[in-house]
Structures are given as C-alpha cells and as structure tokens.
Amino acid sequence: MADIIRIQMMDTFAIYINERRIDLLVNKSRKGASLIQLLLSHRGKSVPNNRILTTLWQEDKSSNPENALKTLVSRLRTLLNQISPELGSCLVADRGAYHWELLPGMTVDLYEIDRVLAGLNEENLTLAAQEALFAELLALYAGDLLQNSERNEWAVVEAATLHEQFLKAMYAYIELLKGKEDYNEVICVCRRVLEVDNFDDRLHIELMKALIRVNRTSEALQQYKHVVELDYRYLGVQPSKELQEFYKQIVTSGKTLELNLEAIRTELQEDDGKRDAYVCEYAVFKEIYNLQMRNVGRMGTSMFLAIMMVRPYDGQVMDSIRQNSIMNGLLQILAQNLRKGDIITRFAPSMFAMMLPTVNYATGHMVMERIKKIFYRQYPNSNIMIDYRVGPLDSNLEEMSEIKKEMSKPDN
Numbered sequence: 001m002a003d004i005i006r007i008q009m010m011d012t013f014a015i016y017i018n019e020r021r022i023d024l025l026v027n028k029s030r031k032g033a034s035l036i037q038l039l040l041s042h043r044g045k046s047v048p049n050n051r052i053l054t055t056l057w058q059e060d061k062s063s064n065p066e067n068a069l070k071t072l073v074s075r076l077r078t079l080l081n082q083i084s085p086e087l088g089s090c091l092v093a094d095r096g097a098y099h100w101e102l103l104p105g106m107t108v109d110l111y112e113i114d115r116v117l118a119g120l121n122e123e124n125l126t127l128a129a130q131e132a133l134f135a136e137l138l139a140l141y142a143g144d145l146l147q148n149s150e151r152n153e154w155a156v157v158e159a160a161t162l163h164e165q166f167l168k169a170m171y172a173y174i175e176l177l178k179g180k181e182d183y184n185e186v187i188c189v190c191r192r193v194l195e196v197d198n199f200d201d202r203l204h205i206e207l208m209k210a211l212i213r214v215n216r217t218s219e220a221l222q223q224y225k226h227v228v229e230l231d232y233r234y235l236g237v238q239p240s241k242e243l244q245e246f247y248k249q250i251v252t253s254g255k256t257l258e259l260n261l262e263a264i265r266t267e268l269q270e271d272d273g274k275r276d277a278y279v280c281e282y283a284v285f286k287e288i289y290n291l292q293m294r295n296v297g298r299m300g301t302s303m304f305l306a307i308m309m310v311r312p313y314d315g316q317v318m319d320s321i322r323q324n325s326i327m328n329g330l331l332q333i334l335a336q337n338l339r340k341g342d343i344i345t346r347f348a349p350s351m352f353a354m355m356l357p358t359v360n361y362a363t364g365h366m367v368m369e370r371i372k373k374i375f376y377r378q379y380p381n382s383n384i385m386i387d388y389r390v391g392p393l394d395s396n397l398e399e400m401s402e403i404k405k406e407m408s409k410p411d412n
Contacts, residue, residue: 004018004019005017005087005105006109007106009145010110011148012143013146017083029079032072033149034055035052037152041145043110043111046094046099049066053066055154056072077089077091086103089101090103110145113140113141113166119133120133120169134169134172134176138192143195171202173189174189174190184210186206190204191207194207198230201227204224204243205246209246211223225281227243244282277335277354280344282345282347285344289305289355304364305354305356305392306354306364306367306391307388308330308354308386308387309350309388311384311387312383329378329379330352331344334371342355343355356390361390
C-alpha cells in the first residue's frame, strides 16, 4: 500500500507520511528543503537553474555552483527515497531546470488553498457552498506561507498576497455568519484568524461586537485591553479611533454615553475608603477631558493637565519588557500618591497623562517632583530619567502629541 504523503507549506515546511511528521529532510539538508519549497511554490512549472542558484547560493561562495546544484539534487533524491519509496522521483530534471511533480494522492496545503480561493471566485455559489469553502480555507491556513522556515526571503511577496486574500475571504465569512446571527461561530472564526494576524483592528472589533451580542461583555472588555497592550508594546501607538469609539459600546452595552459617565462617577464613589487616583483607558480619559473643558469654559474653574514621560539615561531604546515593568511601577506610584479625584491614563508607551483638578502651577510641579522622588527611592537602579510638564487644560487634547515630540528630543 502506497504511503499517504502530505506536504505543509503554510506557517512552516513539513512532510507528513501517513500523518506522521518526518523531520529527516530538514535536519539533514536544509538547503535541500529550501529547494523543494522553491519548486513547490512554482506549482509544477520548471524553475531555471540560474534562478535556483541565485536563490539558494546567493550568500555562498562556491567555485562551481552548477556542480554544487547537481550534487545537492543527487543527495536530495536519495534522502527523499529514505523517507518514502519513490518520493525522490518527484524531483524532476528538465533541460537547464527542475520541477516538482506530485505523486498520486500527494497533497500540498498551498495547492489546496489555491483550489479553495478559486472556488470562492465562482459565480452562483450557494451560501452553504460558500460557508463550506470558507471553513476549509480557515482549516488549511495554518499561518502565512513559510513564515517560520529558513531561506524564505523569496516567498515574502507571495506570502503577502496570500495573506491579503485570506483576510478578505475571512471578512466575507464573518459577514455570512453575522447574516445567520451565528455570533458564537463569529467569535471562533475571529479568534482563529487573529492567530494569523493579531494586529487587524477589524477582526478585533468584529470579535468584540460578537461577544457583546452573546452577552459576554466582560470578555469584550478584556479583548479591548489586550488590543491596547498590543498597540503599546509592539507598535508604540494609541489604539485606532475606531477601537476607541468601540470602547464606549463595550462599557455601556447599549446604554448612552451619559449613563456610561454616570457609571464611572458611581464607581469612583462606591468605595469611600479608597484613596487611589482613578486609572482609566485612554478613550474614557478623553471623554472626561472634553467634559471638563466644557466646565472650565462655562464656569470659569481651573484644572491642570500633567504628563510624565520616562526615558533611559543612555538614550537607547528600551526593550518592551523593561519599559512595561518601569511603566507599571510608575503607574502604581501615581495611583497611590495622587489624590482620589485625579485621573490617570497611559497616553503613550512611555508616557502617562493626568488631570489634576485641585492644583496650580506651583503645587502641580511640587506633586510631580514628589512622584519622581518616590520612584527613584523605590527603583534606585532603574537607570531612567523622568520628565514632566504641567499646565492648564487646553481645548485640544491632541496638542499633547507635540509635547510628546518635544520631550522625546535629547537634552542639550
């Protein structure tokens, strides 16, 4: 009985014989594995020798690369036959080229994905047929093409194209499921696709919407916090405006914004013994800021805005783990040492913004200096500098971005 051979190209390269993964090829001949990947990506078409040599020997200084290729092919066929009889015959020599020829029953996930994508482009598909193809594509797409394999620079363009086609199909799949009001399946699909692309805001929003529809609001809130952390840690940016707007929907779950702010007020007052300042997400901070601006203009009251930023003494960029450890420590100090009515948010990866309703210039600077002293006392070996600015509320919160730029410049 012939072996059942399955080749994986998505996420990583692997050969399965009767559903058992065989690592002999990758372990013994990494260049041979790269040659097979290159040939498979051409889907049965011949690949000229000069293309193979340019791809596989671009960093090697072989005195006779053509002979090196012949030797590689000979040894590779022998190794493939050790994995499964006749497997070496898949590596076919043409005139000045090579191609990969599938054995009967052999499958390649890349080719299966091609088939599914072509099927989705057919006209007059029933919803049931579309759903079946979408589900098959989701199962096949283990990750981007060869993203965890070596010597795969040549695959970057095709990987990006496939990634875009996959996401487009998954968006359509989600819309189909929403039309059926199958929100539990939407949740499953979104979470699976986010394993492939964890920075896609549309997927995060669709996931949170579906969680709200099935009354899992707390999970939606956790998902939002996860997205914010991703943006801070890996991209160094605030969450998108769409995500910030959606945060209100998560918190209110259908209530009005006024009720949301009332809930925040109630939360601040529900524990009279709690002395910490109020720490909130940026979206909530921005709403409170704008409400305070109305009061400042209408009632003639004053409120001050403070920002505090950390940076290393040596001017080098901090790695995300160290940065988050420092920022978490500083946040704890801020929350415990500012007043209960003060409001704090993480405005940027290395910056906090604060609203201080009961200070002026002098007391504001005193408060910030006291925070610095406490931090340096608790973290004497942090090797960072803390900068801050204090000033009255401005009508445009976005101007803090200009202050952020100024503070990021090295000292003279």
